[in-house]
Amino acid sequence: MRGPPCPPAMKAFQDTYPDELAHCFGCGRLNAEGHHLRSFWDGEETAARFTPKPFHLAVPGFVNGGLLASLIDCHATGTAAAAAGRAAGVEAGNGPLPRFVTASLRVDYLRPTPLGPELDLRGRTASVSDRKVVVNVTVAANGEVTVRGEVVCVRLPESMRPPGGFGVNTR
Amino acid sequence: MRGPPCPPAMKAFQDTYPDELAHCFGCGRLNAEGHHLRSFWDGEETAARFTPKPFHLAVPGFVNGGLLASLIDCHATGTAAAAAGRAAGVEAGNGPLPRFVTASLRVDYLRPTPLGPELDLRGRTASVSDRKVVVNVTVAANGEVTVRGEVVCVRLPESMRPPGGFGVNTR
Numbered sequence: 001m002r003g004p005p006c007p008p009a010m011k012a013f014q015d016t017y018p019d020e021l022a023h024c025f026g027c028g029r030l031n032a033e034g035h036h037l038r039s040f041w042d043g044e045e046t047a048a049r050f051t052p053k054p055f056h057l058a059v060p061g062f063v064n065g066g067l068l069a070s071l072i073d074c075h076a077t078g079t080a081a082a083a084a085g086r087a088a089g090v091e092a093g094n095g096p097l098p099r100f101v102t103a104s105l106r107v108d109y110l111r112p113t114p115l116g117p118e119l120d121l122r123g124r125t126a127s128v129s130d131r132k133v134v135v136n137v138t139v140a141a142n143g144e145v146t147v148r149g150e151v152v153c154v155r156l157p158e159s160m161r162p163p164g165g166f167g168v169n170t171r
Numbered sequence: 172m173r174g175p176p177c178p179p180a181m182k183a184f185q186d187t188y189p190d191e192l193a194h195c196f197g198c199g200r201l202n203a204e205g206h207h208l209r210s211f212w213d214g215e216e217t218a219a220r221f222t223p224k225p226f227h228l229a230v231p232g233f234v235n236g237g238l239l240a241s242l243i244d245c246h247a248t249g250t251a252a253a254a255a256g257r258a259a260g261v262e263a264g265n266g267p268l269p270r271f272v273t274a275s276l277r278v279d280y281l282r283p284t285p286l287g288p289e290l291d292l293r294g295r296t297a298s299v300s301d302r303k304v305v306v307n308v309t310v311a312a313n314g315e316v317t318v319r320g321e322v323v324c325v326r327l328p329e330s331m332r333p334p335g336g337f338g339v340n341t342r
Contacts, residue, residue: 025227025235033226055204056196058272059331064196065273066241073237101229102236105278112331160230160283 011093012038013078020162026074039078046079046123063113068147072137076151079123080133100153113146131155182264183209184249191333192270197245210249217250217294234284239318243308247322250294251304271324284317302326
């Protein structure tokens with residue numbers, strides 16, 4: 001197991017979204033009821049850690065597959081933002097990252113994911129362009145990969161942008 | 172739009188699971204924090220209705236993709252249980268349905284799903300065997316399909332069964 005990729009002072013990709021785009025149920029810092037997933041670079045990979053709550057179960061002892069899909073989804077769109085930003089010379093922390101949403105999601109549940117241990121999500125980009133990023137994600141528990149995902153992310157379409165445009169990040 | 176498929180007195184597929192298997196975050200009747208999705212036959216299709224909460228958003232005005240994946244997942248495993256049960260002569264309400272879990276999930280987000288209206292989920296089986304059921308699911312809002320899913324469901328493996336075996340349904 002590698003060490004924690006996310007010291008508290010480091011800025012997560014999701015921390016760079018403007019306030020209007022920071023309410024996502026999976027990763028929005030401004031969603032009081034959400035999962036608050038936070039993703040970071042770890043070398044060429046991206047990483048996020050998440051400890052499911054006791055009620056995030058499928059059957060007793062195992063993590064819910066819908067939650068796992070949700071974590072993969074948000075880690076992938078965050079990875080897409082960071083990778084497209086990096087390709088354009090912008091790093092999380094020194095400028096606004098572009099916002100991506102999911103066009104398609106595929107998740108393979110290789111084995112049951114035990115409920116209890118912290119989960120280790122890892123992302124790698126398969127392709128990066130300004131408009132579309134494909135991200136492969138793994139989820140591991142106790143050092144063993146239990147789930148794999150492939151996510152096609154696309155730039156936030158005009159139809160989903162806030163009518164008033166983007167504002168500032170007040171974080 | 173067809174009429175509501177789920178009069179209150181009707182038993183949902185998920186209502187037939189034994190208590191030990193009724194804690195799923197997406198559809199377990201005994202999970203106080205969960206989404207409580209309930210699925211029913213509607214002719215040859217299966218149907219479920221769900222109204223996302225205000226905090227179930229992706230960006231303002233649109234439903235979170237992870238939640239949509241989770242709803243599709245639970246509607247599909249419920250459909251698999253009902254279809255495998257029906258193939259063996261068991262209907263929800265007159266006997267225990269077999270319990271299925273997800274082997275793989277594919278979700279295509281065709282267009283943004285507006286947050287506010289009740290969502291209409293529909294399931295159709297592409298193949299049914301005792302061990303494996305493939306289910307195609309659509310999600311519609313305001314009569315328009317916004318998301319499509321394909322879910323490969325498999326019988327609950329031994330490794331996920333409660334150590335004491337299944338008990339009764341106390342509902």
